[in-house]
Amino acid sequence: MSIRKKTASKKDVKAVKRQQEVYNKRASKRFKKSMAVSTPVKTNERSSGKKIDQPKKVYNTRLRCRMKEEMKLTDVNVDCLENIFKRMRFTDLLSVAESNKQLKPGADLAFKSRYGRRSIEIDLESKSIYFYNMKGRRTTKIRWSLRFKLLRCFGHLMSKLKIAYVRSRDPSPEDSKRAAHIDRYINKYCAKSMMEIKFEHCEARTLQDLKKPFAAVESVRFVGCELGSKWSELSKWFPKVRYLDFSCENELSNRKKAAHFPDLQELNLYIPRDRKKHFASLLRLNPNLRTLSISGYFDAKYLQNASEHLQHLKVHSYRDIVNSSNTTIHCPNMKELTLQNIAPERFPLTFDQLTELIITPIANNYNYVDLIISKQMSLSKLTYWGSKLGEQGSLLKIASTSLIEVNLFYCRFQIDEVVTFMDKCTALTKFTLGFDNENDHRVVLSQSSGPWRRTSMKRLNGVMIVTMER
Template identity: 30%
Template sequence: MVDRNEKLNRKRQQNEGDEPKEMRQEAKRLKEEPIEEAPAASTPTTKITDLNNDCLEHIFNHLKFADLFNVADSNKHLVAAVGQVFWRKYRKIPVDLYTCVANDAYFKLTPNCIWLYDRTAALKFLRNFGHVITDLRITCFRTNDAYFTELHRYVFEYCSETLIDISFSYMNGCVFSSIEKSFPNIQSVNFNYGRMNENLCQINKWFPNVRHLNFGSFVKLDDRKCIQAHYQHLQSLTVERFNSQNQIGFEETNVMEALRLNPNLQHLKVKNFPTKFLRKISKYMQRVENLEITLRSGDINHRGPLIRLENVKKLLIHMESEQQYGFMNLPFTFSHVEELRYVTDSSWKSFYLQWNAFFSKNPLRKVHFKACKLGRNAPLTIKNDILTKDLPLVTELILENCRISINEATGFLNECRFLTKFGFNFTSLHEYEMLLKLLGTVTEWHGNFDESNRYVELERLMIKQK
């Protein structure tokens, strides 16, 4: 065994001796030379802030609302790109600084509003996105003056150039108490609940280009003469009658002077003024196209000839107490109304019997009747041929809280060829299902049934012409 190994070693040494000398020296050098490690990969030096806004917008476009909010608050160099994404996604959604309510989440996003509950979050939101907000709602309920002073400063600093609509609710008298800057682009201003101090009552100063001025419910004014001014662009005005007990609303003299100074009003909404006063201001209402009147039973006392309002195309009347013949005592007559909305405690039947003459004299396209109390249990018994005769051009008929039968519904759908929307009440889901069977599976009508209110709304599908 040993002899065999020795022979193999001798043979290997003999073979190595046959190799060229240069090869043996190179192999020895490579064996003794240390192996160098490969150089490490270089670390990239490009940061996210080095990207242009187009690239950043493409990236941020995939983020949700909360992530956009956090990114904007993390680096000032990213605010512009995030703002563009916010403007593209959410510019049409109003922002409500509803910081008076305790909530676990600092914000809530809905299709109709962005709610901000946390005070710190509200200020950060204005700082980061104020330059793209167009519709802002400020709720001042149960908040201290120091916070709202800071909030108003942020609103003026970051939103004054972009806001188009602004609303104030539950004002505590400190709004705009120490600010001296106006909103040049605001067109719509809304006040609801709370007190307007003398500074805020300078509406022409704060909102020089206002077009829509709405004083909602329970607004106390330190200066009721604030509407007794000429507003260069005013088109819409909403006012409520003065209530001495609560010290809210406007005196009749305030409203009359406001109408005299602003003769180009197209939309007028008056609440709780007596019909006697409506007669007085009728000469200032000849250009009004959209008229809304809210009446109480004690406000209806009409005597004298009717006054024609030729330009009214949209009419809304709200009877706050049950008085079936109250609307007949209005001092007005109309001939060009295309849309009618009537809210009352009466039933549809009494409403229709009293308004059929009105129907025949106006080219009505949309009729919305809402019975607040009595309608659900009062079935409709008007014949379909009478409805189609008096409402030949109607495209939308909404009978809210009005119960009708299946036969009445199908008959009206078949007879009224221009109708595109029909709303009413059934007594049960079973009636709705029977109606769908009668209409057939192949039909141009489709609908929804709200079980909580037993309300049915049908819409006609548009058939494409070949």
């Protein structure tokens, strides 16, 4: 009996295997037919009223798996690549941009969205590269070995650049060679995209390494640079510049004249003792200036000579005036004026259309300030950063119906004088003043006519500064 049972069990196993093979063959045939079907098959709509879609679930599942296996990163669209690359480290982003041309557009978009508006500093002395945020703070530091790769891959997307050369009057041949190499790379890859550029402690040979102009640059700053005879060629390399800054000492040549910039609107100058003639020629060749800021060694006579060539000047700002003569300068078209750290015995400027005046005087020198302000009856905005404005009653001397905004941050007056001033200035809408006591401004608001209200209040250097608006 046991032998029969064993033989019967073997037969049963063989029968089961045959059934499985038949079933597998039929299933494979059905699957091949479903793979061959390319369009949905419709049944008789009258009988069933429904549509049957082919292929079936098995085909759809297999197709999805095949698509996942065959899809590559280069098949993803540019927007998805941008989102992927923005999460990468900067070194990985550089590697992607340099390794694959198909992925380069996505890497460009990621760089532009994260770093396009930021300023980049290339410091040759410390051999480092920095990225700055919109507030001017360093956020990212890049290895020095990646400097050329950075310029090659993303130089066409950079808009703000600062180049800090080695601070030495006699740099080594290696430093000069390194600086020339950087200059050539910047000029080759960033000439079309650069909008702002700053040079610090560059040599006269820097401009010699340039091959093509920076066509889009609108702002150029020089700090402690040796321009030499190349000063007259600045307009060649920066033809569209609108803001030019020489606010720090720079070495200039005595032989060549300054350059003419057709689009120059704002000029910032620091005049050394022996370089007045150079900057005088710069003003003479650019008479369409709208903003001029001067500091350094000059006097009223120099300003008079400059004002002859600046008839369209709208904003004038300068510091450290030395009025060694009795010369008076008349500026008929000047609209705004900023005076910083000045202490002349007799103010050397006269105006016809001055509307905004900002004064930062030297300490303990207030005798002439109220005289300056009282003569300008066309003023609409006045800002004074001193701690005192003349003696008692000086606030009423500057009262005018044309004043719209007055900011006397650290000045303190009697309450009656403040109320009278606010009533006389009928067009006044904003008034900032200092108070000894926090409750004094409430008395002023209650006694003055008009719907005045306090908008801000803060304590600085022991003074309660209150802003009131109407």
